[in-house]
Amino acid sequence: MYQLSLNLRAALLSVIMLVVGLLIWEAAIPAQQAAGELTEYELLTGGGAPKAGVPPPSQVIAKAWEQLSDPFYDAGPNDKGIGIQIGYSIYRVLTGYFLAALIAIPFGFLIGMSQVAYKAFNPFIQVLRPISPLAWMPLALFIIGDSEASAIFVIFICSIWPMLINTAFGVAAVREDWINVARTHELGPIRTAFSVILPAAAPTIVTGMRISIGIAWLVIVAAEMLVGGTGIGYYVWNEWNNLDLTSVVFSILMIGVVGMLLDAMFGLLQRRVTYAE
Amino acid sequence: MKPYLSIEQLTQRFPDGSGGQLTVFENATFGVEKGEFVVILGHSGCGKSTIMNILAGLADPTSGSVIMDGQEVKGPSLDRGVVFQNYSLLPWLTTLKNVTFGVRARHPEWTKAQIDEHATKFLAMVGLEGDVIHRKPSQLSGGMRQRVSIARAFANHPKLLLLDEPFGALDALTRGTIQDELLKIWGQMEQTVFMITHDIDEAILLADRILLMTNGPHARVAESVEITIPRPRSRTEIVEHPNYYAIRNHLVQFLGKRSKELAGQPATPGQPNAPETVRIDTTQTNDDPADTRPALKAVNS
Ligand SMILES: Nc1ncnc2c1ncn2[C@@H]1O[C@H](COP(=O)(O)OP(=O)(O)OP(=O)(O)O)[C@@H](O)[C@H]1O
Numbered sequence: 001m002y003q004l005s006l007n008l009r010a011a012l013l014s015v016i017m018l019v020v021g022l023l024i025w026e027a028a029i030p031a032q033q034a035a036g037e038l039t040e041y042e043l044l045t046g047g048g049a050p051k052a053g054v055p056p057p058s059q060v061i062a063k064a065w066e067q068l069s070d071p072f073y074d075a076g077p078n079d080k081g082i083g084i085q086i087g088y089s090i091y092r093v094l095t096g097y098f099l100a101a102l103i104a105i106p107f108g109f110l111i112g113m114s115q116v117a118y119k120a121f122n123p124f125i126q127v128l129r130p131i132s133p134l135a136w137m138p139l140a141l142f143i144i145g146d147s148e149a150s151a152i153f154v155i156f157i158c159s160i161w162p163m164l165i166n167t168a169f170g171v172a173a174v175r176e177d178w179i180n181v182a183r184t185h186e187l188g189p190i191r192t193a194f195s196v197i198l199p200a201a202a203p204t205i206v207t208g209m210r211i212s213i214g215i216a217w218l219v220i221v222a223a224e225m226l227v228g229g230t231g232i233g234y235y236v237w238n239e240w241n242n243l244d245l246t247s248v249v250f251s252i253l254m255i256g257v258v259g260m261l262l263d264a265m266f267g268l269l270q271r272r273v274t275y276a277e
Numbered sequence: 278m279k280p281y282l283s284i285e286q287l288t289q290r291f292p293d294g295s296g297g298q299l300t301v302f303e304n305a306t307f308g309v310e311k312g313e314f315v316v317i318l319g320h321s322g323c324g325k326s327t328i329m330n331i332l333a334g335l336a337d338p339t340s341g342s343v344i345m346d347g348q349e350v351k352g353p354s355l356d357r358g359v360v361f362q363n364y365s366l367l368p369w370l371t372t373l374k375n376v377t378f379g380v381r382a383r384h385p386e387w388t389k390a391q392i393d394e395h396a397t398k399f400l401a402m403v404g405l406e407g408d409v410i411h412r413k414p415s416q417l418s419g420g421m422r423q424r425v426s427i428a429r430a431f432a433n434h435p436k437l438l439l440l441d442e443p444f445g446a447l448d449a450l451t452r453g454t455i456q457d458e459l460l461k462i463w464g465q466m467e468q469t470v471f472m473i474t475h476d477i478d479e480a481i482l483l484a485d486r487i488l489l490m491t492n493g494p495h496a497r498v499a500e501s502v503e504i505t506i507p508r509p510r511s512r513t514e515i516v517e518h519p520n521y522y523a524i525r526n527h528l529v530q531f532l533g534k535r536s537k538e539l540a541g542q543p544a545t546p547g548q549p550n551a552p553e554t555v556r557i558d559t560t561q562t563n564d565d566p567a568d569t570r571p572a573l574k575a576v577n578s
Pocket residue numbers: 291292301319320321322323324325326327328493
């Protein structure tokens with residue numbers, strides 16, 4: 001008997017779910033409008049004006065087509081293509097993120113190598129880590145002044161903790177035996193760090209990096225809603241102010257897709273550094 | 278004249294967790310000759326691994342010293358190769374890379390081709406050839422991993438090879454194969470070997486001399502038993518040698534009874550705690566002229 005592979009069957013099921021989901025969504029929208037009777041809420045908010053309604057998927061797809069066929073147009077400060085907006089967001093995320101990695105990974109390495117440092121820094125990390133990154137925003141705006149730099153700072157501060165904690169933990173947890181292998185081979189501290197500790201701790205470090213990029217992408221949307229000007233977060237907020245819900249739904253989907261791609265990149269890296277014991 | 282490897286008045290104490298001190302062993306004093314294969318036998322917890330870690334330079338003793346080839350052991354060195362109990366291969370490297378890791382450390386001036394060739398040669402020596410050497414340790418069986426670990430140690434030509442229960446985790450069949458391989462390589466390279474084991478038969482098969490440790494705390498290396506069975510030895514033939522059961526019984530007696538009776542006696546302060554040499558040779562009292570077995574010589578001399 002012919003048997004489809006597991007992946008193929010799963011993919012088929014995904015497509016079916018997508019199509020069914022879209023059909024239900026499409027069917028639900030006109031039904032709501034055709035019902036004629038207005039709910040109490042709609043009466044209160046001005047009678048269910050059709051232009052502010054939730055769009056059916058066909059409209060979103062049409063919008064997506066229109067936007068994605070010319071993603072980089074630039075017609076003034078309030079009208080830029082989705083590609084440009086996402087580009088700004090990615091630029092901010094990556095800048096803040098790599099600055100954080102540049103500090104968190106070497107610093108985490110040092111903390112992880114010394115039990116005293118690990119214990120000494122731990123209370124600070126534990127207090128700073130649960131602070132919502134957006135809570136830093138007013139302080140950042142006041143101290144840094146520039147809203148662009150403040151957004152990058154917020155990304156920096158939110159992505160530093162998982163990388164710092166995971167690096168320190170991963171380095172501290174490297175098996176004594178592997179260190180002893182390095183010692184019996186007379187490797188110096190630098191070579192031990194690069195040829196034994198780093199590869200041994202890499203899976204934990206990359207897991208931290210993956211968590212960080214996820215958080216950074218979550219935070220950038222909120223941060224850009226606050227600072228405004230450019231970026232996908234600002235775009236969502238701006239379209240909401242224009243009551244263009246089709247664009248809002250479309251950009252929500254784009255946020256998801258970009259987030260997924262960023263995560264997939266680190267998933268790939270993670271697979272490369274993971275080892276089985 | 279000092280032996281090649283001289284362990285002098287070695288004492289190790291650890292904090293016992295309740296404010297006091299735990300003396301693992303005190304003033305332990307013994308020697309190992311160049312090219313000798315010495316096995317140390319003793320109950321769990323008597324301090325065998327502690328001694329080995331000190332010999333490797335991975336741990337410092339509370340007092341006393343280890344002198345190898347006229348030089349005091351201070352810290353780990355490429356001259357002392359270690360095969361750890363749990364193999365300690367680096368799991369992110371392939372089998373070949375695990376061995377080249379060691380070779381590169383020993384010969385930093387070699388080219389990559391030279392290093393690879395040398396490593397491949399030693400892997401072949403322990404029976405690992407072809408595709409296997411490009412697999413990760415996690416894709417190897419326990420016995421294969423152990424062989425990689427042995428190849429890594431041998432490829433560096435250490436002056437002293439330290440083996441901590443190297444076959445502990447292996448099944449009897451694999452154990453036998455690797456013991457044979459170890460004997461073969463040792464025969465070719467005239468390596469000085471110091472090995473820990475729990476297995477009496479393994480000890481008799483491999484050793485020139487067996488050191489017997491009493492139970493801890495205050496453990497002592499109480500006896501040094503010469504294995505008066507000529508080489509080359511094979512698993513099936515040694516059991517027929519007249520000395521085999523005499524030696525084996527002596528070892529079983531020691532581990533079963535005397536290791537307990539002799540335990541826990543604090544050493545006389547300042548006096549070296551050296552083992553008593555025991556030589557069991559039933560063939561020497563054998564005056565049957567028809568016996569044409571080769572004359573036995575003392576293995577240490
Ligand atoms: N770092 C340490 N701190 C405190 N006590 C220790 C330490 N290392 C070893 N010991 C103690 O020293 C004693 C000897 O330990 P060791 O590991 O040398 O035993 P062993 O003879 O190798 O035993 P086994 O055959 O089970 O491996 C044990 O009682 C152990 O609890």
